Structure formats: C-alpha cells, structure tokens
Amino acid sequence: MTDTKSARIYFGGVPVDRHLSVRIRELAASVVTELSAQLSAYASLPEEELRGDITQTTRTCIRLFTHMLRTGEPPAHGQLRELRESAGQRADEGVPLEALIDAYHLGAEVCVDRVIATVEPGDLPAILTVQRLLLRYLRTIISEVSAGYLEARLAAIHEEQDARRAMLSALLTASPAEIAARRAAVRLPASYAVISLEIAPHPDELNPAVDALVAARRKLRRIRTELEGGAPAVVLHGLSPDGGLVLVPLDDAVGARPTENLAERSWGALSSLVGQLGRAARAEITGGVVPARPDAVAPAARLATEICQIARVSGRPAGIYQLGDVAFDYQLTRPGPARDYLASRLQPLANRPDLLETLRVFLACGLDRRRAAGRLHVHPNTVDYRVRKASALTGLDPTSSGDLPMIHAAFTAHAADAGGLN
Incomplete structure (x- = not known):
C-alpha cells in the first residue's frame, strides 16, 4: 500500500525504505557475496577490497535508494561522487565496464528479492511504484558510474600512450x-x-560526397585497433592516415646488420600482419622492414623508409619488403651522376606521357604486346607504334637484350626522381 498523506511506500504495512535501512549492513554483505560468486571480475579482487571499498560503496547505494524511496527524488550529482570515484578505481584495476554495470544491477536484484518477500496481496500498486523508482535510480547512478569509469580509463589510456610515445621517441633519437x-x-x-x-587512401577519402578527414580518421583508428589487439607483445607506433613507423618486438635475436634477413617465421608473421592491416584499413599498404637492436632503431627506421619508398616508386604491389627484395633498385636510386644519367635516358618522353606509360606497361607485361594492349585498353598495333616511337626518341630498344637492362634501370632512376628519393 501507499500512504498518500506522507507519500511513503509500504510493503506488508512497513515502509519499504525502513525494510532497507534497518538491514543495510546485512544486505550489503549479501550483495558482495553474490558479486564474488557470480561475476568473475569481482571474484578475482582481493578479499580486503571486497570487504572494504566495495562493501562501503554498496552500503552507500542502498542508503541513496532508501532516501529516494522516502522523497521520490533521485540522488543529486553531489551525492554520487563516492560512486563515481569507486568506478574510477574499478577502471584502474581493470574491471570491465560491463562487469561494473552488471554489478549494480545484480545488487539491485539481491535487495529487491529480500524485500519483495514482505509484500501482501494489496501491495501491487506499491510494487509498481518501487519498480518505477528503481529504474529511475539505476538510470541515474549507471550514468554517473559510467562517466566516472570512462574518465579514469581515458586518463589511463592517455598516460599509457604518452609513455609509449616517449619510448618510441627515445628509440628513434x-x-x-x-x-x-x-x-x-x-x-x-x-x-x-x-x-x-x-597507406593508400580509402575510397571514401577520394569521394567528394564524404568528409575525407573523417574517412581518414576512421581508417587510422581501424589500423591502430588491429595493431594493438592483434599482436602478442606491445607494438610501438607513430602513424598518420598516410603512414608512419611501427616497431614490432621480435623473438629472434637479429638486427646486428641492416642487411640481415628476418627468420622465416618472423617474416611470415610480419607479412600476415601487414595484410591484416590492409584489410582493416580497406586500403593498400606498402611497407619496408629492417631488423634492428634497440640501440640501432634510428638508422633502421631511415633505411626502412627508403625501402618502402623504393617499393612504391618501382611499382611493386602492396605488401612488405626487405632490403634484399629491392637491393638492385636501392642501389640504382642512390643520388649521384649515374642516377641522373639513367633518368635522363627517358627525358625525350617527358612531353609524351602516352609513350612513357606504354613503354612501362610493355615492360611490366614481359614484352607481350597483347597483354600490354589489354591493360592499356588499346589495339596491339597501337602498342607496337608507341614502342617504336619511344625507341626512336630515346635510342633504346626494349626488344634488344643489350638495351633492356638499361631501360629497366632508367625507369627505376626516373621513378626515384619523380618520387622524391634522395
């Protein structure tokens, strides 16, 4: 029943708030027992903490609901500070947010089960009133508890990220x-x-109907999530939507020399990782990798960047490359008079991009005119004409075994100049 004069709610002729207030200690102990029995996150907490902070927080929750039963009003923001701080402590301890929210609902369930045993047949209106108040109470405290948890978790994440960025900076300097x-x-x-x-652009970054900045951020977030969740050890990274550096710990004691190849197992794992990143990004990703001891990360990062750039400008498919994969091109792209000379052999085609592209595709197709024509969407005779014209302008014949290595080298040097390799 409900006393309309005082607005107090009764179960079995006794105010519901009194049912709770006289049994706060007993109810809190029962709640904590159920938490450790039913929720694994709480079962792993020290007994001292369960009987200390968590029991105290449980008593506070019961007192706040008791007050709400008397007044009909939910707790004010200032009254929830203890619950907010307690939620922050659970975040620091690694208790999942879903377990924390589950704990509050389980506590409410335990308390309701205890007092519902006192109801009488005429108490149905009072039961409905208590139900409405309980739902409103849970909505109020869960909102505050979640905010306190997330505030503490974000602070911890920022602190962790800052520490890892400092570690990456130390290694790179x-x-x-x-x-x-x-x-x-x-x-x-x-x-x-x-x-x-x-990292190549995601299609949405090139779509004028989509905010390119938002699409780039989403792509980067997916990559970071894959890096941080898919590796067995802590991976350090400094990435933007266009690319950056990643440091993956190795089980193999390699890295004494920058020319040293990775062990087959490590190479397979890294190839798989870059493939997973590309699928997560939904964009092509090209990488250069160099094994290095911690005190040699800085020069290794510079070399890895060069390997990555060479793989890109030489037209290799997305994937990961070691120095041995691009050694010939790497040497050809070293700045100097030789590279300048090689690049100059294609200078006569500077104003004829159609001839330059046809020659490049013709080489990529193994000198197969029909394959090249299919890729360029032209007739094979057009390929023949353009190749002959390019040969006449450059003095280099791709069908000549003597000229073919020079043409390949010229394209590599030309790509290095166009790609800004120094």
Whole structure:
C-alpha cells in the first residue's frame, strides 16, 4: 500500500525504505557475496577490497535508494561522487565496464528479492511504484558510474600512450630507452622489426560526397585497433592516415646488420600482419622492414623508409619488403651522376606521357604486346607504334637484350626522381 498523506511506500504495512535501512549492513554483505560468486571480475579482487571499498560503496547505494524511496527524488550529482570515484578505481584495476554495470544491477536484484518477500496481496500498486523508482535510480547512478569509469580509463589510456610515445621517441633519437621502457611498463626486446608504412587512401577519402578527414580518421583508428589487439607483445607506433613507423618486438635475436634477413617465421608473421592491416584499413599498404637492436632503431627506421619508398616508386604491389627484395633498385636510386644519367635516358618522353606509360606497361607485361594492349585498353598495333616511337626518341630498344637492362634501370632512376628519393 501507499500512504498518500506522507507519500511513503509500504510493503506488508512497513515502509519499504525502513525494510532497507534497518538491514543495510546485512544486505550489503549479501550483495558482495553474490558479486564474488557470480561475476568473475569481482571474484578475482582481493578479499580486503571486497570487504572494504566495495562493501562501503554498496552500503552507500542502498542508503541513496532508501532516501529516494522516502522523497521520490533521485540522488543529486553531489551525492554520487563516492560512486563515481569507486568506478574510477574499478577502471584502474581493470574491471570491465560491463562487469561494473552488471554489478549494480545484480545488487539491485539481491535487495529487491529480500524485500519483495514482505509484500501482501494489496501491495501491487506499491510494487509498481518501487519498480518505477528503481529504474529511475539505476538510470541515474549507471550514468554517473559510467562517466566516472570512462574518465579514469581515458586518463589511463592517455598516460599509457604518452609513455609509449616517449619510448618510441627515445628509440628513434638513439637515446637510452631503458628508462622510457620502464615508465611505459614495456619490456625492451632483444630486437625489433622496424617497419615503415605507406597507406593508400580509402575510397571514401577520394569521394567528394564524404568528409575525407573523417574517412581518414576512421581508417587510422581501424589500423591502430588491429595493431594493438592483434599482436602478442606491445607494438610501438607513430602513424598518420598516410603512414608512419611501427616497431614490432621480435623473438629472434637479429638486427646486428641492416642487411640481415628476418627468420622465416618472423617474416611470415610480419607479412600476415601487414595484410591484416590492409584489410582493416580497406586500403593498400606498402611497407619496408629492417631488423634492428634497440640501440640501432634510428638508422633502421631511415633505411626502412627508403625501402618502402623504393617499393612504391618501382611499382611493386602492396605488401612488405626487405632490403634484399629491392637491393638492385636501392642501389640504382642512390643520388649521384649515374642516377641522373639513367633518368635522363627517358627525358625525350617527358612531353609524351602516352609513350612513357606504354613503354612501362610493355615492360611490366614481359614484352607481350597483347597483354600490354589489354591493360592499356588499346589495339596491339597501337602498342607496337608507341614502342617504336619511344625507341626512336630515346635510342633504346626494349626488344634488344643489350638495351633492356638499361631501360629497366632508367625507369627505376626516373621513378626515384619523380618520387622524391634522395
């Protein structure tokens, strides 16, 4: 029944708030027992904490609901500070948010089960009133608890990210990384796979009907999620939507020399990782990788970036490459008079992009005129004509075994100049 004069709610002739207030300690103990019995996240907490902070927070929750039963009003923001701070502590302890929210609902369930046993046949209106108040109460405190949890979790994430960025910076500047590693709570491995990535635009970034900045951020978030969730060890990274550096700890003790190849197992894992990143990004990703010990990450990063650039400008497909994969092109792209000379052999085609592209595709198709024609969407006779015209202008004949290596080298040097390789 409900006393309309005082607006108090009764079960079995006794105010419901009194049913709760006289049994706060008993109810809180029962709730904590059920939390540790039914929720694994709470079962793993120390007994001292369960009987201390969590029991105290449970008592506070019961008192706040008792007050709401008397007044009909939900707790004010200032009254919820303790619950907010307690939620922050659960975040620091690694209790999942879903477990925390489940705990509040389980606590409400335990308390309701205890007092519902006192109801009488005429108490149905009172039961409905209590139900409405309980739902409103849960909505109020869950909102505050979630905010407190997320505030603490975001602060911890930012602190963790700052520490890892500092560790990455120390490695890239050849500074002692041991202190930064301790602050980041990251074990410094024997060696890293230093990976430089170039990330192609997602189709949405090129769609004028879509905000390109938003599409780029979404792409980057998917890549970071894949990196942070798919690796067995802590992966350091400094990425933008266009690319950046990734440091993957290696089990193999490699990296004494920049020319050293990765072990087959590590190479397979890294190839798989870059493929997964590309699928997550829904964009092509090209990478260059160099194994390095922690004190040699800085020069390895520079070399990995060059390998990545060479793989791109030489027209290789998306994927990951070591120095051995691009060694010939790497040497050809070193700045100097030889590269300048090689690039100049294609200069006569500078104003004829159709001839330059036809010659490039003709080479890529293994000198097969029909395949080249299909790729260029022209007649095979057009390919023949353009190749002959390019040969006449450059003095280089792709069908000549003597000229073919020179043409390949000229394209590599030309691509290096166009791609800004220094």
